[in-house]
Amino acid sequence: xxxxxxxxxxxxxxxxxxxxxxxxxxxxxxxxxxxxxxxxxxxxxxxxxxxxxxxxxxxxxxxxxxxxxxxxxxxxxxxxxxxxxxxxxxxxxxxxxxxxxxxxxxxxxxxxxxxxxxxxxxxxxxxxxxxxxxxxxxxxxxxxxxxxxxxxxxxxxxxxxxxxxxxxxxxxxxxxxxxxxxxxxxxxxxxxxxxxxxxxxxxxxxxxxxxxxxxxxxxxxxxxxxxxxxxxxxxxxxxxxxxxxxxxxxxxxxxxxxxxxxxxxxxxxxxxxxxxxxxxxxxxxxxxxxxxxxxxxxxxxxxxxxxxxxxxxxxxxxxxxxxxxxxxxxxxxxxxxxxxxxxxxxxxxxxxxxxxxxxxxxxxxxxxxxxxxxxxxxxxxxxxxxxxxxxxxxxxxxxxxxxxxxxxxxxxxxxxxxxxxxxxxxxxxxxxxxxxxxxxxxxxxxxxxxxxxxxxxxxxxxxxxxxxxxxxxxxxxxxxxxxxxxxxxxxxxxxxxxxxxxxxxxxxxxxxxxxxxxxxxxxxxxxxxxxxxxxxxxxxxxxxxxxxxxxxxxxxxxxxxxxxxxxxxxxxxxx
Amino acid sequence: xxxxxxxxxxxxxxxxxxxxxxxxxxxxxxxxxxxxxxxxxxxxxxxxxxxxxxxxxxxxxxxxxxxxxxxxxxxxxxxxxxxxxxxxxxxxxxxxxxxxxxxxxxxxxxxxxxxxxxxxxxxxxxxx
Numbered sequence: 278x279x280x281x282x283x284x285x286x287x288x289x290x291x292x293x294x295x296x297x298x299x300x301x302x303x304x305x306x307x308x309x310x311x312x313x314x315x316x317x318x319x320x321x322x323x324x325x326x327x328x329x330x331x332x333x334x335x336x337x338x339x340x341x342x343x344x345x346x347x348x349x350x351x352x353x354x355x356x357x358x359x360x361x362x363x364x365x366x367x368x369x370x371x372x373x374x375x376x377x378x379x380x381x382x383x384x385x386x387x388x389x390x391x392x393x394x395x396x397x398x399x400x401x402x403x404x405x406x407x408x409x410x411x412x413x414x415x416x417x418x419x420x421x422x423x424x425x426x427x428x429x430x431x432x433x434x435x436x437x438x439x440x441x442x443x444x445x446x447x448x449x450x451x452x453x454x455x456x457x458x459x460x461x462x463x464x465x466x467x468x469x470x471x472x473x474x475x476x477x478x479x480x481x482x483x484x485x486x487x488x489x490x491x492x493x494x495x496x497x498x499x500x501x502x503x504x505x506x507x508x509x510x511x512x513x514x515x516x517x518x519x520x521x522x523x524x525x526x527x528x529x530x531x532x533x534x535x536x537x538x539x540x541x542x543x544x545x546x547x548x549x550x551x552x553x554x555x556x557x558x559x560x561x562x563x564x565x566x567x568x569x570x571x572x573x574x575x576x577x578x579x580x581x582x583x584x585x586x587x588x589x590x591x592x593x594x595x596x597x598x599x600x601x602x603x604x605x606x607x608x609x610x611x612x613x614x615x616x617x618x619x620x621x622x623x624x625x626x627x628x629x630x631x632x633x634x635x636x637x638x639x640x641x642x643x644x645x646x647x648x649x650x651x652x653x654x655x656x657x658x659x660x661x662x663x664x665x666x667x668x669x670x671x672x673x674x675x676x677x678x679x680x681x682x683x684x685x686x687x688x689x690x691x692x693x694x695x696x697x698x699x700x701x702x703x704x705x706x707x708x709x710x711x712x713x714x715x716x717x718x719x720x721x722x723x724x725x726x727x728x729x730x731x732x733x734x735x736x737x738x739x740x741x742x743x744x745x746x747x748x749x750x751x752x753x754x755x756x757x758x759x760x761x762x763x764x765x766x767x768x769x770x771x772x773x774x775x776x777x778x779x780x781x782x783x784x785x786x787x788x789x790x791x792x793x794x795x796x797x798x799x800x801x802x803x804x805x806x807x808x809x810x811x812x813x814x815x816x817x818x819x820x821x822x823x824x825x826x827x828x829x830x831x832x833x834x835x836x837x838x839x840x841x842x843x844x845x846x847x848x849x850x851x852x
Numbered sequence: 853x854x855x856x857x858x859x860x861x862x863x864x865x866x867x868x869x870x871x872x873x874x875x876x877x878x879x880x881x882x883x884x885x886x887x888x889x890x891x892x893x894x895x896x897x898x899x900x901x902x903x904x905x906x907x908x909x910x911x912x913x914x915x916x917x918x919x920x921x922x923x924x925x926x927x928x929x930x931x932x933x934x935x936x937x938x939x940x941x942x943x944x945x946x947x948x949x950x951x952x953x954x955x956x957x958x959x960x961x962x963x964x965x966x967x968x969x970x971x972x973x974x975x976x977x978x979x980x
Contacts, residue, residue, distance in 0.1 A: 613942045617913060620940030621867055624965040628873035631968055635880055646869050 289404035298401045299329050301386065305403075306336050309381035313417040315347040316377045316388075321357035334364040347420050349374045350430045362427060369424035372440070376420070380413040443568040449559040452548060453483055455567055456558075459540050460488040463499050467492065468581045470530065470537040471505035472550050479558045481514050493522035502581075504530040504588055528588040537577060544569045545577040611788070614798065618657050622650035660799040664788065667806040674726040674810060678835065681721040681730070681757050681766055688734035689755060696742060703745055705738065708756035720759035721766050723832050725811050730832070733804040733815075737770040737828050740800065745774030745825070765813070765831045773825040777817060785817055808832070858906040860884045861975070864894040864922065865911035865938070874909070874938075877968035878975070891917040895925055902930035907979055912939040923959070934978050935959035938971070 292301050306312075316324075324330040337344060343366050350358045350370040362368045378387045387402035404410065425441075433440050446452050460467065467489060471477045480486055492499040501522075507515060507529045518525050532553070538546040544567070551563035568574065629643040629650075636643065666672040689707045696703065723730075734755070741753040753772045760767050777785065786805040788798065801815075808815045808830045815830040861883050865871045871887040878885050886905075888894035891914050898908075908926060912919035919937055926933070936959060937943075943961060960978050962971060 616942060617940045620964045621870070624940065625867070625869040625873060627965045628870070628877060628968055632873060632876050632880075636876060639876075646873070650869060 285405060287406045289402070289406055289409065291400055291402050293398050293400045295329060295399060298388070298399060299333070301401055301403055302333050303336065305379070305381060305384055305386055306333065306340060306342065308384065309342055311343045311345075312337075312379055312381050313345045313414065313421070314379035315371075315374060315417065315420060317375050318349040318351050318354050320377055321348055321354050321361045325357045325360050334361070338364050345369075345417075345421065347371050347374060347417075347424050348427075350427060350434065352434050355431060355434055358427065359431065368427035369421065370427050370430035371420055371424040372442075374420065374424075376416070378413060378417075380410060380417055383410060385410045385413045439569060441568075441570045443570055443573065444566070446565040446567060449562055452562055452565040453558050455546060455565070456480070456485060456538070456548070457483055457488070459538060459544060459546055460485045460492070463489065463492040463501070463540055465497075465499055465541050466539075467499060467501045467541075468537075468539040468578065468585075469501075469503045469505070470533070470581060470584065471503065472533045472536045472548075473553050474506045474508040474511045475554050475556075476536055476550075476561070477503075477505045477511045477514055479556070479561060483558055486514060486518065489525060490518060490522040493524050498524050501525040502585055503527045504581075504584060506530050506532055528585065528592060530584075530588060537581060539574060539578050539581055542578060543574060545574045547577070607788070611798065615657070615661070619654065622653040622657075625650040626654075660803060663803045663806075664799055667803065672806065672810060674729060676724050676726055678722060678724050679727055681723050681768065681832070684727060684731045684734055685755055685757060685768065688731060688738055691735060692738035692742060692753075695739065703742070703747055703749075703751040703753065705742075706752055706754040708754060720761065720834065721757045722835055723766060724835050725832060726807075729807045730811075733807050733830060734768070734770075736800045736804050737830075740828070741770055741772040741774065745772045759834070760831070761834070763831075764834050766834050767829055767831045769827055769829050771820065771825065771827040773820075776819045776824070777826045782817070782819070786815065804830070858904075859979075860886070860905050861907050861909055862894065862898060862905045863887045863909045864891055864914070864919075865889065865909075866891075866914040867911070870911075874968075874971070878972065880968070881972045883972075883975075891919075891922045895922060898926055899929055902926070902933065905933055907934045907936060907975060909936045909938055909975070912937055912943065913941040936962055936975060936978055938962040938964060938966075940964040 292298065324334065344364075346361070346365045346368045348354075348358060348361075348368070348370065349372060358368070378385065380386075383405055385404045385406075387404075430440065432438070446455070469489075471480065477486070489501055489503075493501050501524070503518075503525065505511065505527065507527070515527055518527065534550055534553075536548045536550070538548075540546070547566040549563040549565065550561060552561050555561040626647050629647045633640055633643045633647075663672070685707060689705050693705055696705075738753065738755065745751050745753060751773045753770065755768065755770045757766055757768045786801050788802045805815050811832055813830055813832040815828070817826060817828045819826050859882060861878060863871055863874055863878075863885055864887075865874070866889050868889055871889060875885040875887050886897070888897065895917070898905075908923075910919040910922055914922075917925075919939065923935060923937075926935075939961065940963070960974060962974050966974075
């Protein structure tokens with residue numbers, strides 16, 4: 278046969294016994310220049326431990342044969358693999374490889390049983406059939422491309438690093454198990470992107486959310502962020518999370534085609550949706566991608582951060598927009614109220630000034646009404662001017678020393694005059710000696726703008742009158758208490774009126790806030806600005822007994838006023 | 853049955869200074885005027901003698917019940933009576949929603965401040 282001249286005839290045979298195996302191997306080596314070989318996790322120990330096999334390695338070395346070798350390097354066989362690598366040019370690792378064969382340019386050896394200790398008579402399959410050889414070369418190449426360098430694998434084992442993996446999972450039971458295990462393992466950080474509102478509910482049913490809550494409650498609370506489309510359906514879960522783990526931050530998101538979960542910057546899990554709105558996790562999910570590859574995890578993490586920042590920006594924009602809308606609404610309301618407040622007294626003045634001629638018998642009454650309404654206009658004008666001064670920082674204080682109780686007395690007297698005959702039912706009580714009032718007169722001496730402080734006192738009393746039903750038994754009490762410990766005096770105005778609407782309590786001291794039909798909502802805003810300009814504080818609360826409200830303001834006391842006035846006298850004498 | 857000689861007006865405004873001024877001004881011009889400062893009391897009074905009035909004059913911004921709400925209540929009691937609103941308040945579109953569309957032509961809105969003379973003229977127009 279001319280075709281096969283110079284080469285052996287094609288054959289495939291099985292050879293039994295160690296001697297035969299060694300001989301076949303030796304013959305195989307004698308004809309080869311390049312060998313591609315692979316073995317399972319038991320191959321390396323067998324080759325190194327059995328002298329006959331080890332001799333083959335020396336044979337390879339002395340013949341200068343180029344060998345590429347693939348095996349499954351584990352922490353149990355790492356020592357043997359390292360030994361083996363001394364004889365082999367290029368070694369790679371492939372997780373769980375089960376093949377044991379070698380292929381040269383022209384021949385193929387299958388040595389599966391040579392390393393299986395259970396086999397009584399070891400045997401080897403030899404073939405030089407071209408198609409078989411080519412097929413095995415192809416098999417080897419595909420293994421080779423999937424394998425990683427042995428050095429990398431050895432480093433991972435020696436440094437205790439978990440080997441890198443990149444897994445595609447089609448089986449939902451495994452996907453849900455991984456999902457659960459991942460959330461259980463959270464130590465420092467969990468970044469969750471739920472693809473839709475239902476996904477959060479499904480995750481909750483799996484127990485994922487509870488693990489996140491636990492991770493957040495630990496002493497070194499993990500940084501947990503969740504982006505999820507929020508709806509009525511998942512609102513209960515969101516509420517539960519924010520109650521039990523307020524550190525978990527949740528932002529509203531938009532629907533997406535997959536969920537993304539990044540744990541501790543080490544692992545990423547990406548789950549595609551098959552039935553996005555399905556009730557159970559098993560029905561909902563499609564393929565899942567699971568990896569700990571550094572680059573993969575990092576890139577998913579930065580995608581997540583981008584998304585998060587975009588969401589944060591979005592929320593802030595929404596907030597600003599809402600605030601702006603509220604501001605515009607409040608300003609419109611103010612213009613409405615202010616114009617109402619301006620037009621009503623103007624109407625009275627306009628009407629009475631023409632009526633007064635025709636009704637001389639009512640002249641005094643009408644002049645009084647004109648004056649009353651002119652004063653009302655004047656008050657409104659002053660309030661608006663005050664607000665302008667406050668907002669342009671030109672509110673000037675003429676400070677002088679005086680007894681706060683004097684101004685309270687003035688305010689109480691004037692407020693009593695405001696109450697007309699029908700208001701006699703309610704009483705304004707001025708407590709000159711409240712419980713904490715211990716040090717005599719001096720302890721209410723302050724240095725402040727008399728006119729402005731009076732304005733605050735009168736404003737608080739007028740408000741109390743306005744919101745207290747004119748029914749017998751109702752009262753308004755005012756008192757100044759020395760709070761020597763904090764070197765301040767606190768004035769309280771307590772009424773037994775209708776109390777403050779909880780909604781109003783939040784914005785009581787802001788501009789234009791009013792529930793009254795005759796008020797601009799400027800009084801408390803002005804009072805707050807006056808008190809704060811004096812270094813004090815103003816606040817309000819509903820009374821604990823459930824009836825009426827109390828307003829307080831504090832002002833700094835003068836340190837030892839007598840001492841100061843003595844010093845002043847002394848100074849003036851010596852001059 | 854409409855009585856053409858009827859010149860009785862019901863006036864509701866929470867500002868006592870204004871009810872008195874309007875009452876005197878209208879009486880000077882030949883009207884008879886009942887006034888109320890509390891819309892709820894006005895409503896119960898209206899229930900008893902609604903047919904005695906030719907026109908109801910209502911403020912809009914009032915505590916307890918605003919002028920539009922009062923209007924709706926009064927219309928249910930008697931839909932033959934003419935109405936005028938008299939207000940210092942800037943009427944918003946939303947406010948008008950409180951009133952059914954078919955009703956919106958049956959009243960006039962007078963804006964404060966207004967002279968007595970002008971007010972009398974507007975009321976006479978509404979009654980004619």
